[in-house]
Amino acid sequence: MKTFSDIVNYRRAIRKYDPEFNFDPQVIAEALELATLAPNSSNMQMWEFHRVRSPEMLEKMKAACLGQNAAKTANELVAFVTTPQKWKARADMNAKVIRNAFASKPNTPEHVFAYYEKDMPFLYNGEGMVEYKGLSGEEGERQRKEDVRVILNKSAALAAMTFMYALSEAGYDSCPMEGFDEDHLKDLLGLPKEADICMVVSCGKRLPEGVYGPRLRVDLTDVVIEH
Ligand SMILES: Cc1cc2nc3c(=O)[nH]c(=O)nc-3n(C[C@H](O)[C@H](O)[C@H](O)COP(=O)(O)O)c2cc1C
Numbered sequence: 697m698k699t700f701s702d703i704v705n706y707r708r709a710i711r712k713y714d715p716e717f718n719f720d721p722q723v724i725a726e727a728l729e730l731a732t733l734a735p736n737s738s739n740m741q742m743w744e745f746h747r748v749r750s751p752e753m754l755e756k757m758k759a760a761c762l763g764q765n766a767a768k769t770a771n772e773l774v775a776f777v778t779t780p781q782k783w784k785a786r787a788d789m790n791a792k793v794i795r796n797a798f799a800s801k802p803n804t805p806e807h808v809f810a811y812y813e814k815d816m817p818f819l820y821n822g823e824g825m826v827e828y829k830g831l832s833g834e835e836g837e838r839q840r841k842e843d844v845r846v847i848l849n850k851s852a853a854l855a856a857m858t859f860m861y862a863l864s865e866a867g868y869d870s871c872p873m874e875g876f877d878e879d880h881l882k883d884l885l886g887l888p889k890e891a892d893i894c895m896v897v898s899c900g901k902r903l904p905e906g907v908y909g910p911r912l913r914v915d916l917t918d919v920v921i922e923h
Contacts, residue, residue: 707864713900719771727862734858736851740786746775760881766871774785776856778848783820812820829857852894
């Protein structure tokens with residue numbers, strides 16, 4: 697039985713996968729399902745996982761990953777993508793759950809419902825922005841959009857991390873990548889211009905030479921600061 701420590705320690709960024717390995721695509725399907733359980737901002741789940749498997753698409757995608765080693769020999773590539781265009785469907789879904797949960801309590805104050813019915817439309821679509829103190833005008837609009845990008849990329853990164861640990865548990869390997877031609881890749885995957893590709897994760901089974909050297913980390917005292 698693997699412990700979480702085993703899973704974390706086993707995962708490395710892999711740059712060469714085994715072409716002889718009897719790769720089971722079901723492992724990727726299951727890891728993607730687990731990735732949907734990652735924590736995400738306001739449970740808006742504004743992400744998509746674009747799983748690239750077909751030989752033709754894989755070839756094009758590997759080229760869009762600039763031919764880098766981490767992609768070249770992968771069995772599959774998964775792009776973790778943000779979906780700012782899906783805000784309304786997600787806010788409505790959450791709002792409905794809350795309305796249902798309070799359906800038997802007619803005196804529930806409106807602020808209970810405001811989070812998904814007012815705050816989310818403000819954040820994701822700028823609705824009601826003019827009246828919002830301190831955030832009106834072009835500067836506020838720009839700031840809001842920047843905030844949204846950061847928020848969505850955080851959640852997508854956590855999904856990618858959950859996916860990679862799930863692969864690690866199954867004895868499979870991965871490498872997260874940000875080295876790709878994003879515009880080209882967005883065209884290839886049919887993504888809208890407002891989407892971000894947070895990361896592309898390559899998947900397969902490691903060859904020993906796919907691990908570039910021993911794990912290197914700075915001293916814990918430089919990272920963990922106690923207050
Ligand atoms: C956001 C992000 C982007 C990365 N981009 C690349 C990349 O484009 N190509 C690559 O070979 N590795 C990439 N890596 C992998 C890192 O180089 C690797 O995780 C780091 O060197 C630590 O090694 P380890 O993961 O084996 O512990 C990326 C990692 C992260 C988290």
